[in-house]
Amino acid sequence: LLTELVCYENLRLLTCSIFVPKCIRDGGVVPPCQSLCQSAEKQCQHSLESLDIMWPFNCNLFPDSDDPIECVRP
Numbered sequence: 001l002l003t004e005l006v007c008y009e010n011l012r013l014l015t016c017s018i019f020v021p022k023c024i025r026d027g028g029v030v031p032p033c034q035s036l037c038q039s040a041e042k043q044c045q046h047s048l049e050s051l052d053i054m055w056p057f058n059c060n061l062f063p064d065s066d067d068p069i070e071c072v073r074p
Contacts, residue, residue, distance in 0.1 A: 007043035010074055014040045014057070017072040033071035034062040040074075 005011065014032050021029035037059035045055060063071040 005044060005047045007040060007047060010036065010040040011044050013072065013074070018057070022072070030069075031071050032062050033066065033073050034059050034064045035066065036072055036074045037062050 014036055017030070017032040017036070021031060023029055037057055041055050041057070041059060048055060065071055066073055
């Protein structure tokens with residue numbers, strides 16, 4: 001059902017970067033950027049609400065950066 005949503009690609013990228021983040025050489029991980037979370041939320045909000053699903057992520061917890069080394073961008 002979620003795969004049929006218009007926002008699926010950004011939602012998939014966001015959830016994958018949260019639950020299966022890219023690893024970096026020093027042993028850390030690359031989290032999603034705040035902008036990716038906000039973009040997915042904006043695109044998915046109406047569709048998820050129609051399914052009675054509230055947005056599950058707090059986008060403010062992710063880095064506010066557009067540096068692809070620091071976080072995953074939309």
